Amino acid sequence: MIPLVHPIFGKEEKKIINEVIDSRVVASGKYVEQFEQQFAKLSNAKFGVACSNGTTALHAALLACGVKAGDKVITTPFTFIATANSILFCGAKPIFADIDPETYNICPKSVEKILKTQKVKAVVCVHLYGLASDMGALLKLKKKYKFALIEDACQAHLAGYNGKIVGAIGDASAFSFYATKNMTTGEGGIILTNDKNINSLSRQYINHGRSGHSTHTVLGYNYRLTNISAAMGIVQCKQIQKWTKQRIKNASKLSNGLKNLDFIQVPIVQKGYTHVFHQYTVRIKNGLRDSFMKYLQDNGIGCGVYYPEVIYKQPLYKNLGYKGILCQEAEQAVKEVLSLPVHPALSDKDIKFIINTIKDFKS
């Protein structure tokens, strides 16, 4: 079986984790600070605040950007549930904008339609599968309608947009270092920002609202990263650029092999974007997705559907009162997308096998 996900670890991770254990400083410690600085630097951001995971990073980033109970926050329904849930954690209301059918990211036109009729506190865009959202269009809307722009970059470590790296293009961002992401600390996350105020507020929200040694200013949480995880992150940071290049190479080989098959739409990457291929996601046309997926699995190729349902159709959201077809393109995408292996541990032989197996599919 060629797995869809394959986290990579080496001797260096084992060595540094052992060293942390021997030091007995296993909760907060020097590696947390080092990791924050290292990952922020890689992403060209001024500040990094390490968190226990990507979801807590999103929650704290929203709070630090001033999202409060009763506020409205626009996001996409075609993402992991944590994106929208973090809005609910704040007591705010997610408003779903449709996606662009080519990039699968939030469609700025659909966002503006909502902004024209409602006062919105924030927009959470998602750089889905490792491809940046249309930040230029979203920044223009931010200027015109005044809202906080938060990047859910949980799948987009080092993704590029017009010469920039995602993470500090909006007001703040959240990354995840979960085991399946492009780099991992087991569980882990980080908030990036260029804003001094958002940085210090984020720090308070992830640490019981603490502002001085024993002064608690806001209602905060314990969302801190451990020294063990951070140590692992430091080692992974050294590899992420190399791994990213390998993902891009693998994706390009897959696209070259698959682009002429008429039932498959390979990923579309517009000029100015560096897609980091957290997932290599194709669109399977003619209602063939589910039979094609079974065929791949029967032939030893791991694959997955991200995501099989729009968020507002999940029982949790239905019970909150969401109903009807809110986002047509997103509802089409959930029926057609399929992610194939693209991780840096794939061999050329694996890639050839994937392409040849797909070419043999009799639809």
Ligand SMILES: *Cc1c(COP(=O)(O)O)cnc(C)c1O
């Ligand atoms: C992984 C992910 C999250 C949540 O990150 P965790 O570390 O699992 O909490 C949020 N949003 C998106 C788009 C993700 O892919």
